[in-house]
Amino acid sequence: MARPEFSPWAISVAQVASRAGQSKEVDADFPAPSGIGDEVIGVEEGAPVHVSGSFDSIVDGLILVARITAPVHAECTRCLRPLKRDWGIDVTAFFPYESDAKAKDGGKTKGEVEIIAGEEESEDTYPLLENGAFADIEALLRDTLVENLPLQPLCREDCRGLCSQCGVDLNEHPDHHHDVVDNRFSGLAALKAQLEAEEQERK
Numbered sequence: 001m002a003r004p005e006f007s008p009w010a011i012s013v014a015q016v017a018s019r020a021g022q023s024k025e026v027d028a029d030f031p032a033p034s035g036i037g038d039e040v041i042g043v044e045e046g047a048p049v050h051v052s053g054s055f056d057s058i059v060d061g062l063i064l065v066a067r068i069t070a071p072v073h074a075e076c077t078r079c080l081r082p083l084k085r086d087w088g089i090d091v092t093a094f095f096p097y098e099s100d101a102k103a104k105d106g107g108k109t110k111g112e113v114e115i116i117a118g119e120e121e122s123e124d125t126y127p128l129l130e131n132g133a134f135a136d137i138e139a140l141l142r143d144t145l146v147e148n149l150p151l152q153p154l155c156r157e158d159c160r161g162l163c164s165q166c167g168v169d170l171n172e173h174p175d176h177h178h179d180v181v182d183n184r185f186s187g188l189a190a191l192k193a194q195l196e197a198e199e200q201e202r203k
């Protein structure tokens, strides 16, 4: 796919933007925009984000229906193990033609929700560039990935986590436990021995 030099996130849509009822497939990798998550959980800037779907032209703009797949790095909430896996998110976004587009400051802000006539579903709105020749998906990728980062990632559903007392990984040591009961009894036993000793002295 030819990419314009001004943005690695611009997709040429000139051929479908000319009239309604056209469709153009998208199936390519784009670099992850900056600012998605942090060190603990996020998508590294520049990591390949796959976009697979299509642009369909309607009267007042283009609709992108696609699946976005990004390599998310995270930490298991319970055992803190590093996780690296592909995260897939389905998106629907609207790219209105210039006449309908409201001013956006460089496409950095979150698109406004537009209600398409006859549809109850709301969609996020993103910019077309160069008089409709290109769709800019940078903000779409950022918004979608930021909003869909997993909040409580787990290495597996039944992760046993870490021992709350010593931090041992309970997945690796399923039988690990602390003999708190025995410790208490040994303390009592020592106290009992001490009391008995004092009793002996008094005699």
Ligand SMILES: [Zn+2]
Pocket: 076, 077, 078, 079, 080, 081, 154, 155, 156, 159, 160, 161
């Ligand atoms: Zn875990």
Ligand SMILES: [Zn+2]
Pocket: 163, 164, 165, 166, 167, 168, 176, 177, 178
């Ligand atoms: Zn422990």
